[in-house]
Every structure is written in C-alpha cells, then in structure tokens.
Amino acid sequence: MLAPVQDTSNETRLARARRLRDVEERRTRRFLLAPALLVIGIFGLFPLTISMLYSILTPGTYGGVTWKLSGEAYLQFLFERDIFDGSLSLSSTYLQIYGRSIGLALVATIGALILGFPTAYFIASKPREQRNIWLFLITLPFWTNLLIRTYAILLIIRDEGIINLGLMSVGVIETPLNILYTDGAVFIGLIYSYLPFMVLPLYASLEKLDFKLVEAAYDLYANRFQVLRRIIIPMAKPGIVAGCILVFIPGLGAYITPELLGGGKKLMIGNMIALQFGSSRNWPFGSAAALILMVVVMAALLIYVRNAGKQGAHHG
Amino acid sequence: MADAALSPMKGTGLDEAEQGRDMVLVDRVTKEFGRGEQAVTALDAVSVRILENEFFTLLGPSGCGKTTLLRLIAGFELPTRGQILLDGQEIGHLPPYKRPVNTVFQSYALFPHMTVSQNIRFGLEMLRKPDAEIEQTTRAMLSLVRMEALANRRTDQLSGGQQQRVALARALAPRPKVLLLDEPLSALDLKLRKDMQIELKRLQNETGITFVFVTHDQEEALTMSDRVAVMQAGNILQIGAPKEIYNRPAKRFVADFIGDINIIDATLGNVTGAKGQVTLPGGASLTAYLSDSSISQGAVSIAFRPENLRLVAPDDAAASVIGQIENVVYFGSGSNVHVRLENGTTVVVRTSDSIGALDARTGVEIPEEHVQVLVD
Incomplete structure (x- = not known):
C-alpha cells in the first residue's frame, strides 16, 4: 500500500482557511439574529402555543377555558351539532365567512395593485431627489392611527358624507348612495389602509428597472402595452408578489375596517374570531378559527415560495 | 427641399459618381433640451446623408451630440426642428416601434428575464411574424453571431463579449433598414474590442444593412467606417472617408482629434x-x-x-x-x-x-x- 499522501498543497490550505472563515461568519450572523429570535420566541411562539392549547380545551361558562381536552372547536368549524340529539350535520356558516373574507381580501389586493402600480411607476420615474418626497407622502397616513383614519372614511362615505352631499348638490343623484355598511365600504377601507404596503415594494422593484430595457423593447417594435406586459411587469414581479402578500394577509385578518365600515352586519374572519372571545365566550373556537386561518395562509405562502424558488434557480 | 439644403456635395466625402441611394437623410435637424432660457442645444441644424449599405460613423468627444443624433434616428428623442427621412419616408415624429430601425445599446440592454434565443426572438414576435419564420431567423441569427451553443442560457450568465453578440443578433433579427450602434464596444477590453471591430465589419458585409456607428474612439472609427462624420458641440465639422479625414482634416479640431x-x-x-x-x-x-x-x-x-x-x-x-x-x-x-x-x-x-x-x-x-x- 502506498503511503498516505500528506495533502499540504497551497490550494488545500487555502480552501481550509476559507472554510474556517465561513464558519466564523455564520457564527457572527447567528449572533446578530439572536435578539430578533428572542422577541419572536417570547411574543410570537409563546402566544401561539397558548392558542394551540386553548383550541383543544373546553369553553368555560364565563369565557376562558376549562382544562378538559376536546376536539369540539375544530368540529364546530365544519359541522353543526343538533341541540337535542347531539348529532353532527355539515354546516357552511364559517366556511362562508372564510370565503367572503378571502374574496374581499383578494378583490382589495387586486384593487390596490391596480391603483398602486401606476403610482409606484410614477415615483420610480421621477428624478432621484424628488422620489423621497413622494415616498414620504405615501407613508404619511401611517402617522395617524388606523382607527381614526377609518372613522374619517366613514364620515366621507356615510349618507350625509361629502360624497353623497356633493353628488346631491350637483344633482347627479336625488337620494344618497348607500355605501356605508356594505362590502363596497369594506373594500374601499381595505384598499385605503393597505395601499402603502403595495406601493412601497412595487416602487422598490420598479426603481431598479433599467429604463434602457424599456427603450430596447420600444426599439424592437413593442408598443406601450407590450412593453408593460413583456418587460415591466415581469421585471417588477418580485415587487408585485411582495406587495400582494403584504396587502392580502392583513386584509384577510382585518378587524377595524370591516367592524366600522361593514357595520358588523356581514362577518369577516377577524370579527368572527373577536366575537368568540367576546360575547360568544367560546375561546377554544376562537383559537381554532385563528389557527385555521394561519395554516391556510402559511400553506399558500409555502406553495408560492417553493414555486418562486424554482424560478429563482434559473435566475442563477 | 431636402436636396436643396444638401446640394453641394463638397465636403461630404462623396463624389457625384459614388452616390448610392440615400438610406438616412437628416435635414437641418436641431435638438434642444429644456425650454426657454435654460434650453441647451444638443444639435444645431445638422444635415447628413447616409447611403444604403454604408458603414457610417459619428465620431466626436462626449457631449458633441453624436448620441443625440443616433437617438433621434432611433426615435427615442424627437427633433425640435428639421426632418429625418428613412429610405425616402419622413420618420422624425414616429415612435421607435414604428421605425424599421434597430439599436445596439452601449449597455446592451438585454432582457435579463429571457434566454439568449428569447431575446433574439423578441423583435420578430412583436412584428407578429409567423412562428416558422421566427424559428428560422432566430437560428440563422444565432449562427451568424456564433452563439448556437448558448441559445438557452440566461443573458446574465454571459460574458461581455457574448452579451455583445446577443445584442447584435437581437437588433439584426428583424432585418432593420438601418442598424444603430451606440458605442457598443466601449465596455470590452482591448483584445476583444479589436476582434469585435472585425466581426462588426463582417456582419455588415454579410447582412448588407446600413450601419450607423457612434464612437469617441478615433482609431475605431478609422478602422471600420466607409465614411466618418466628425462632430463637435452639436455640429458636424467634416464628413469623409477615413483616409480623407486623416490626411486632409478640414478644421483644426478635426486635425487635433484624429491621430x-x-x-x-x-x-x-x-x-x-x-x-x-x-x-x-x-x-x-x-x-x-x-x-x-x-x-x-x-x-x-x-x-x-x-x-x-x-x-x-x-x-x-x-x-x-x-x-x-x-x-x-x-x-x-x-x-x-x-x-x-x-x-x-x-x-x-x-x-x-x-x-x-x-x-x-x-x-x-x-x-x-x-x-x-x-x-x-
């Protein structure tokens, strides 16, 4: 047998040094991440564990829970228990609430995208020194509490609000349009509340768009619409996806907007969950409903990220 | 009307006998940026005629207006005054996508979300050519620039020289009447630049397309061009064959700038x-x-x-x-x-x-x- 080769060539030593450095860098990164992990652990995972636990317990008579394991909360989501013989029958009440919430959040997301895209493009095409002013204006609403802003919308769209009074004084309509306490009002409120979350990521990706690419497409016989479809939108895709996620998820769980503008007549998920911890005094069901929402959203995100990851691999 | 302005052929590098068909005719074109007091004149009543199948170079230092002239022919800018004729048609006010003219950009401007062949196909798709023709032309262009092996690569995986070739193929694929090249070699290192100079000349000969080339590199201009226009401060100082420009500079600036x-x-x-x-x-x-x-x-x-x-x-x-x-x-x-x-x-x-x-x-x-x- 040959003597073992002493592998001390320069390259090997360099590679070893590089590996060592990488390990050290990883250690530093982990250290930097620690505070955030701590906060998420205490204020994120801990309450989540409580929710999980409560969702499999029995509701207490005056709220809270009694320590008796039960799957009732999850059954209640899909089934209705007969008061007399206790038999289960399928019920779509809660599925409908979820369906309506997802629908409203989707429509609001699309609305925000349609409004936000031209806005973001406008800002990105401004000279650099002007962009900050526009971005500041976009974020300006955050300086006021959401509740107050929602009341402001309520004042604008109610029967005696500016819109109706204005339209009536001009003579376009004779009786006030019924906007407040409809899905339309919730839609307006959601778009208004979450539009900045759409504009900012869109801006971030459009700002990086090399305008020469647009010129090149025009040069290659693409008209305005084709440039938008074939060049600008594909290049802005990461921003579009980020914006849609940032609007859709909080829109789905929105509480204040549907409560004030929807008048609580038609429940959205957020209000339904709040109800369980309030007048319904069914904490386990509220916990279960919240967890189901979370699982649905996370599953959707995971599927997306996996697909995006595959595409990203092509990007190199 | 255009001919009246350009009738004296003297100083254009063309003998009466040598005249071919006009491909591009720029007639007293002025381009001003900004308005009123702050207006800057980038081109000052410039006239030039570029012949069919000619390798024509606009040469000058940065800020002389050569790129502005190119962008006016491409349609990215509109002239403040004057006319631009392409093959006899007034095109000065058409948008870029209605001009049978393609551009090779200084930064190449390849579409990063598309492969090499998708980039080359783009113009043909926009022109709604039949699929069979698109396939055939794309393959022909890939072989013209010797990039067959990399047809399915993403453009960000290519070297500078390869990107250059793709940009050329993409611009040549729709068979434009005129190919505009905006300092396309300036990002390449010296050795590659020399190779590409020869390559460009070969492409021009093989395709028979009129090339309008913009550069600040006088050696590059002399090497490749049939005729050169030397520009300074928004004016064309001299137009002529490379030898004429070199041996018989008309103005002090031309003499000083070249060689x-x-x-x-x-x-x-x-x-x-x-x-x-x-x-x-x-x-x-x-x-x-x-x-x-x-x-x-x-x-x-x-x-x-x-x-x-x-x-x-x-x-x-x-x-x-x-x-x-x-x-x-x-x-x-x-x-x-x-x-x-x-x-x-x-x-x-x-x-x-x-x-x-x-x-x-x-x-x-x-x-x-x-x-x-x-x-x-």
Whole structure:
C-alpha cells in the first residue's frame, strides 16, 4: 500500500482557511439574529402555543377555558351539532365567512395593485431627489392611527358624507348612495389602509428597472402595452408578489375596517374570531378559527415560495 | 427641399459618381433640451446623408451630440426642428416601434428575464411574424453571431463579449433598414474590442444593412467606417472617408482629434486654387493644401503628421525647419522625437531611424504634399 499522501498543497490550505472563515461568519450572523429570535420566541411562539392549547380545551361558562381536552372547536368549524340529539350535520356558516373574507381580501389586493402600480411607476420615474418626497407622502397616513383614519372614511362615505352631499348638490343623484355598511365600504377601507404596503415594494422593484430595457423593447417594435406586459411587469414581479402578500394577509385578518365600515352586519374572519372571545365566550373556537386561518395562509405562502424558488434557480 | 439644403456635395466625402441611394437623410435637424432660457442645444441644424449599405460613423468627444443624433434616428428623442427621412419616408415624429430601425445599446440592454434565443426572438414576435419564420431567423441569427451553443442560457450568465453578440443578433433579427450602434464596444477590453471591430465589419458585409456607428474612439472609427462624420458641440465639422479625414482634416479640431498631429503657426502668401504658398518659422517656404477656399493670406495654422516627417542633417537642403532634439519617446515600433524649433514651437517626428543625441541640432524635412492649412 502506498503511503498516505500528506495533502499540504497551497490550494488545500487555502480552501481550509476559507472554510474556517465561513464558519466564523455564520457564527457572527447567528449572533446578530439572536435578539430578533428572542422577541419572536417570547411574543410570537409563546402566544401561539397558548392558542394551540386553548383550541383543544373546553369553553368555560364565563369565557376562558376549562382544562378538559376536546376536539369540539375544530368540529364546530365544519359541522353543526343538533341541540337535542347531539348529532353532527355539515354546516357552511364559517366556511362562508372564510370565503367572503378571502374574496374581499383578494378583490382589495387586486384593487390596490391596480391603483398602486401606476403610482409606484410614477415615483420610480421621477428624478432621484424628488422620489423621497413622494415616498414620504405615501407613508404619511401611517402617522395617524388606523382607527381614526377609518372613522374619517366613514364620515366621507356615510349618507350625509361629502360624497353623497356633493353628488346631491350637483344633482347627479336625488337620494344618497348607500355605501356605508356594505362590502363596497369594506373594500374601499381595505384598499385605503393597505395601499402603502403595495406601493412601497412595487416602487422598490420598479426603481431598479433599467429604463434602457424599456427603450430596447420600444426599439424592437413593442408598443406601450407590450412593453408593460413583456418587460415591466415581469421585471417588477418580485415587487408585485411582495406587495400582494403584504396587502392580502392583513386584509384577510382585518378587524377595524370591516367592524366600522361593514357595520358588523356581514362577518369577516377577524370579527368572527373577536366575537368568540367576546360575547360568544367560546375561546377554544376562537383559537381554532385563528389557527385555521394561519395554516391556510402559511400553506399558500409555502406553495408560492417553493414555486418562486424554482424560478429563482434559473435566475442563477 | 431636402436636396436643396444638401446640394453641394463638397465636403461630404462623396463624389457625384459614388452616390448610392440615400438610406438616412437628416435635414437641418436641431435638438434642444429644456425650454426657454435654460434650453441647451444638443444639435444645431445638422444635415447628413447616409447611403444604403454604408458603414457610417459619428465620431466626436462626449457631449458633441453624436448620441443625440443616433437617438433621434432611433426615435427615442424627437427633433425640435428639421426632418429625418428613412429610405425616402419622413420618420422624425414616429415612435421607435414604428421605425424599421434597430439599436445596439452601449449597455446592451438585454432582457435579463429571457434566454439568449428569447431575446433574439423578441423583435420578430412583436412584428407578429409567423412562428416558422421566427424559428428560422432566430437560428440563422444565432449562427451568424456564433452563439448556437448558448441559445438557452440566461443573458446574465454571459460574458461581455457574448452579451455583445446577443445584442447584435437581437437588433439584426428583424432585418432593420438601418442598424444603430451606440458605442457598443466601449465596455470590452482591448483584445476583444479589436476582434469585435472585425466581426462588426463582417456582419455588415454579410447582412448588407446600413450601419450607423457612434464612437469617441478615433482609431475605431478609422478602422471600420466607409465614411466618418466628425462632430463637435452639436455640429458636424467634416464628413469623409477615413483616409480623407486623416490626411486632409478640414478644421483644426478635426486635425487635433484624429491621430497625432503637429499644428504650428505659419504665414500664408499667394493662393492659387486649392493650394497656397506658406512661409514656415525659420524662413523656409512650401506649397500646402488649403482645407477651405475662404482662408485668407496672413497668419495661419498648418498641420502635418509626425509619421510623414523625416530627420535630416541641419545643413541638408531638404531641411524645412531646424531645431534641437528635446526629448525622445520610445514606443516599440519606433520613437517620437520632439524637436524644439528656434521660435519655441515643438514638432514631433516619428521615426525608426537612429537618432542624434539629446540637445543635438537637427533638421526636419516636411514634405509639402502632407501639409494642410487649417481653418480654426
């Protein structure tokens, strides 16, 4: 047998040094991440564990829970228990609430995208020194509490609000349009509340768009619409996806907007969950409903990220 | 109307016999950026005609208006005044996507979310060509620029030279009437640049498409072009074949910008036709070409190239001027000898002969056929 080769060539030593450095860098990164992990652990995972636990317990008579394991909360989501013989029958009440919430959040997301895209493009095409002013204006609403802003919308769209009074004084309509306490009002409120979350990521990706690419497409016989479809939108895709996620998820769980503008007549998920911890005094069901929402959203995100990851691999 | 403005063919580098069909005709085009007091004139009533199947170069320092002129032909800018005709059609106010003209950008501007062949297909798809034709043309373009092997690569995985080829193929695929090239070689290193110069010339010959090339590199312009327009401050100073521009610069700026040249003061005496009697510092006299008939007698600048000069003995009858060797700069294939004349002017002589010692007195022979009297 040959003597073992002493592998001390320069390259090997360099590679070893590089590996060592990488390990050290990883250690530093982990250290930097620690505070955030701590906060998420205490204020994120801990309450989540409580929710999980409560969702499999029995509701207490005056709220809270009694320590008796039960799957009732999850059954209640899909089934209705007969008061007399206790038999289960399928019920779509809660599925409908979820369906309506997802629908409203989707429509609001699309609305925000349609409004936000031209806005973001406008800002990105401004000279650099002007962009900050526009971005500041976009974020300006955050300086006021959401509740107050929602009341402001309520004042604008109610029967005696500016819109109706204005339209009536001009003579376009004779009786006030019924906007407040409809899905339309919730839609307006959601778009208004979450539009900045759409504009900012869109801006971030459009700002990086090399305008020469647009010129090149025009040069290659693409008209305005084709440039938008074939060049600008594909290049802005990461921003579009980020914006849609940032609007859709909080829109789905929105509480204040549907409560004030929807008048609580038609429940959205957020209000339904709040109800369980309030007048319904069914904490386990509220916990279960919240967890189901979370699982649905996370599953959707995971599927997306996996697909995006595959595409990203092509990007190199 | 356009012809009236351009009728004197003199100074365009074209003989009457050589005229082909006009492909691009730029007629007194002015481009101003900004409005009112702050308006900046990028092009000042520029006229130029570019022939079918010609390799035409716009040469000048940055800010001379060459890129603006190119962008006006492409349609990225609209002229403030004047007309642009393409193959007889007025196109000055059409959007870029309605002009049968394609551009190779300085930064290539390849679409990063598409593969090499998707980039090349793009223009053909926008023109709604039949699928079979798109396939065939794309393959032909890939082989024209020798990129078949990388057809399915993403463009961000390519080297600079490869990106350059894709940009060329993409712009040539729709068979434009004119291909515009905006300093396409400036991002490449010297070796690759030299190769691409030859490659571009080959592509132009093979496709028969009119090329309009913008560069600030005078060597590049002289190497590749059929004709060159030298621009400065929004004006075209001289249009001509590379040899004409090099040997017979019309203006001081052109002489100075292209190649190495000696420009010295002299006195112009009698003028006969296109030539005039010039008295050099030191008293010698010779007959030189006038770059313009409007030059009047008196103090003038004359220009001659270092490689046309010869060092001779101070007492040689051929010596046009006499001076002292001030400096010798060696550059491989020869040396530049700086000779300081008695009036203080320095004349550079390029030679591969043996040279006298520093400070030695020497004569310089200036052959009169290589001397040009300049307009400032």
